[in-house]
Amino acid sequence: MNYWLVKSEPGKWSWDDQVKAKTTHWDGVRNYMATINLKAMRIGDDAFFYHSNEGKEIVGIVEISKEFYLDPNDPSGRFGMVDVTAVEKLPTPVTLAQIKADPKLSEMILVKNSRLSVQPVTPAEWKYITSLAGLKK
DNA sequence: GCCAACGTTGGC
DNA sequence: GCCAACGTTGGC
Numbered sequence: 001m002n003y004w005l006v007k008s009e010p011g012k013w014s015w016d017d018q019v020k021a022k023t024t025h026w027d028g029v030r031n032y033m034a035t036i037n038l039k040a041m042r043i044g045d046d047a048f049f050y051h052s053n054e055g056k057e058i059v060g061i062v063e064i065s066k067e068f069y070l071d072p073n074d075p076s077g078r079f080g081m082v083d084v085t086a087v088e089k090l091p092t093p094v095t096l097a098q099i100k101a102d103p104k105l106s107e108m109i110l111v112k113n114s115r116l117s118v119q120p121v122t123p124a125e126w127k128y129i130t131s132l133a134g135l136k137k
Numbered sequence: 138g139c140c141a142a143c144g145t146t147g148g149c
Numbered sequence: 150g151c152c153a154a155c156g157t158t159g160g161c
Binding site: 030031032033113114115116 | 142
């Protein structure tokens with residue numbers, strides 16, 4: 001079981017959109033590092049859904065419901081997508097400011113490489129963030 | 138809206 | 150294969 005964090009600009013695709021659609025393709029990733037992470041995802045893995053630019057906070061959790069497959073619209077044949085399904089909304093969103101201010105989360109890729117759109121989260125970080133968010137697990 | 142940081146492209 | 154130029158992302 002692995003944990004991840006995926007980013008979306010709410011103006012383009014928000015958590016509410018994800019909940020309405022329930023399951024969607026997580027496509028449009030055109031970055032090598034992010035693609036490596038997409039390929040490492042397995043069905044049943046959980047991922048934080050993060051709002052970039054607006055909000056700048058983790059708002060919900062999605063589950064990987066289909067593993068990596070190639071994007072037929074990508075002419076290079078290099079990039080692809082996974083399917084994700086909305087699982088639950090965080091009772092209290094966890095903001096970027098909060099994450100940056102917390103020594104326990106200072107090693108997160110979100111802090112160190114803010115531009116990577118698909119990134120791994122350690123089990124310790126996952127557990128800690130879900131507790132900050134008010135989720136009991 | 139600006140701009141720093143980063144990734145990618147393409148010329149050599 | 151290197152690296153300068155360019156484009157994009159995302160925080161502020």
